[in-house]
Amino acid sequence: MIIEISHFLSVLATGLFLLVGYFSILTPSSNSSYISNLIVRTYSHGFFFLLSSFFIYVWLAITDNFSVQYIANHSNTELPIFYKISSIWSAHEGSMFLWIVFLSLWGFLFNIRVKNSEVLKPKTMGVISFILVGFLIFLLATSNPFVTILPIPPLNGADINPVLQDPALAIHPPTLYLGYVGFVIPFASAIAFLLYGDSKINWEALVKTWSVSAWVFLTVGITLGSWWAYYELGWGGYWFWDPVENVALMPWLAATAFIHSLGVSIKSSQLRIWTILLSILVFSLSLFGAFIVRSGIIDSVHAFANDPDRGLYLLGFIGLIVFTSVFLFILRLSRIQSLSRIKKFSKQSFISINNILFGALIFSVMLGVTYPLIYEFLFDQKISVGAPFYNAIFIPIVVLAAIFLFFSVDSKWSRSINFKFISAPISFSILFSLAFTLFVMQYFESQNISILASIFAGSLIIFRYIYEIINFIFSKKFINPFSVIAHMSLGLLLISISFNSLLSTERALSIDLNSTEAYKDLKISFKDIGVENNANYDSIKATFLVEDQTGRTFNLKPEKRRYFTRGQITTETAIHITFLRDIYITIGDQLDDGSWIVNIQINYLIRWIWLSALLMGLAGVILVFSNRVKT
Amino acid sequence: MNLLLKLIVFIVPTTFLLLFFMILTNEDTYPGADYDQFLIPEFELKVLDNTITVNNDLLNGDYVLNVWASWCITCIIEHPYLTSLSKNGIPVIGLNYKDEQEDAIIWLKKYGNPYQTILHDYKGNLALDLGVTGAPETFLISDGKVIAHYQGEVNDQIWNDVFLPIIKDRKMF
Secondary structure, rough: OOHHHHHHHHHHHHHHHHHHHHHHHHOOOOOOHHHHHHHHHHHHOOOHHHHHHHHHHHHHHHHHOOEHHHHHHHOOOOOOOHHHHHHHOOOOOHHHHHHHHHHHHHHHHHHHHHOOOOOOOHHHHHHHHHHHHHHHHHHHHHHHOOEEEOOOOOOOOOOOOOHOHHHHHHHHHHHHHHHHHHOHHHHHHHHHHHHHHOOOOHHHHHHHHHHHHHHHHHHHHHHHHHHHHHHHHOOOOOOOHHHHHHHHHHHHHHHHHHHHHHHHHHOOOOHHHHHHHHHHHHHHHHHHHHHHHHHHOOOOOOOOOOOOHHHHHHHHHHHHHHHHHHHHHHHHHHHHOOOOOOOOOOOOHHHHHHHHHHHHHHHHHHHHHHHHHHHHHOOOOOOOOOOHHHHHHHHHHHHHHHHHHHHHOOOOOEEOOOOOOHHHHHHHHHHHHHHHHHHHHHHHOOOOOHHHHHHHHHHHHHHHHHHHHHHHHHOOOOOOHHHHHHHHHHHHHHHHHHHHHHHHHHEEEEEEOOOEEOOOOOOEEEEEEEEEEEEEEEEEEEEEEEEOOOEEEEEEEEEEEEOOOOOOOOEEEEEEOOOOOEEEEEEEEOOOOOOOEEEEEEEEEEHHHHHHHHHHHHHHHHHHHHHHOOO | OHHHHHHHHHHHHHHHHHHHHHHHHHHHHHHHHHHHHOOOOEEEEEEEOOOOEEOOOOOOEEEEEEEOOOOOHHHHHHHHHHHHHHHOOOEEEEEOOOOOOHHHHHHHHHHOOOOOOOOEEOOOOOHHHHHOOOEEEEEEEOOOOEEEEEEOOOHHHHHHHHHHHHHHHHOOO
């Protein structure tokens, strides 16, 4: 019964959003204050209906209302409340619901924070509303989470997939969704700007804070996903070029280029074509991600159920959005072109180079994702595109981008400067980076050009900014805190990734109870193994005492769990974290001779990879808050 | 210059959208719904001990095809159950997946061999054609066709839920 109220509220919200879209875009007088007030209020009502609908749904999940089919299929009375809630986004219908609620939330925040007098506001709200209507119809027509099992609901639910019963998973999809759908704001404003067709409006300044906020969520969401796959799925690394990682990486790359390009357009209304195209690209790629995981055309951990109708609807709707945008863009192209030329070696010139390099990266990832599909379609054979392809493309382009970044630190807005290649900061950083790289080459006996080049490029950035910081401390030369943090984290990221691939090792051992095996500098003693019974699973828990070369010892307790409701077996890794490395143990099965198979990995600097990504996110947070203080 | 830009922004998304439309509407994209039609693609592989080469003829009949590898930890867990299937007279054929021959032979010596025949798919070509994403995976095969496919460890529960109804229905084995 209550579920029907929730269902009805969603339908009602759809209707209200349709009205907002109609009034703001299809009526000629949408800029009269009467109409714009109407738009603002109708949108807020639509949002509150949708939010209430979602909260009722959450309440039904918490109270184990198994007359709702989706809840019956994905939750269970035994689950802690936290996971009863997160079970909502553990499968297609519920996660789509959350996705739409977040989309409407961004719209709502924009609605209340931006003044009604802002000329682009009504049309922006209209674009957001039309997108909401499209997705709500998709939800209600092809993936309805409100379907009930009546008259006799089951007594208990089917439980969520055990790998999803994890705090990182409970927060990783929502964070990522907030990032994806957040780019609806710059996209909708860009479309409103094109609809309006007045090149004097600075739409870029309107969306800066919003875009950076969405970028922060996307950055943190991807990092959480990477961390979750490492310790919960037992993937044992930080990135696997899995199709779903790739469809998150593409909007991130596009968004990063977009934010840089946006900065230029705000300051000098140059690169406007880039900025507009990138805003369309970021949002289209976010939608493309939703299409890839929800149409079932790829196999992946994240792929939801196979359903060609869903795929066709999404593809049609994405096509509609993309072609409308492209049509408007072509129509207005002559009006938005900037007549001033970009000066050589100005900040603008470096950011255009950055746009091109990022564009190349996005295109290659897109190719990597689609090539197996195309190949299978044409030749009926399956192939897979893996790390060697991406490494071959990413390493040179990223190193190149890092070198351009290094030289861009000296550049000025709208002014060309004379480069002195033997200036103090440049020679300081090149010297130190070269020394560091040579040290790595000697000490670790590495001849690997890709790794050494990445370490060199990463340290160039870090030393260059260290020089800037020293300059700031002693001679008060102005620095941009977010730029310094974001770019130094990029340097740190490059170096961490390089050392990770240079030093990390793994090995499978078979080991007897109460015996000791040596691996690298570690002595691993197998102390204990036993069965534990828990609320919804049994587990085999092993205890290993590990001693490193300095004589320090610690316990590691990897587990294997068997969940009752689905009979699924999961591996719980045990990880010992130190400043520079992780010692990562998973337990396999017992052999006939009584010994156990144990897999040991030593992962160097893997925490530093996530730390650098989070620092980038932090830089975005600083930018957002410093902007808020100013306005 | 402007014309070129206009063409690019139009053609690039059109290409991708058309491509995905064709993939989505292609019948083969969702083979899961229609397993009866899923013929095993043509293959020629050596058996694990390298003595003979076999092809599709091997799979004319009713078989369980199990994908395994010596590097696969879950395969060790699954192993006793396969052995019991094999003892109960169900013909199990192994597909050794992306594995070194020596490692695989040592593995079999250590744990025992439940397989009637083992195909050595070192490059993983047949496995790719079958839609294998990892090991272990298990297929039910009848007269050269795949009629059921399970990804992950087969145990008593999975056997009874996934395979047994089909086996009874078709009066196999």
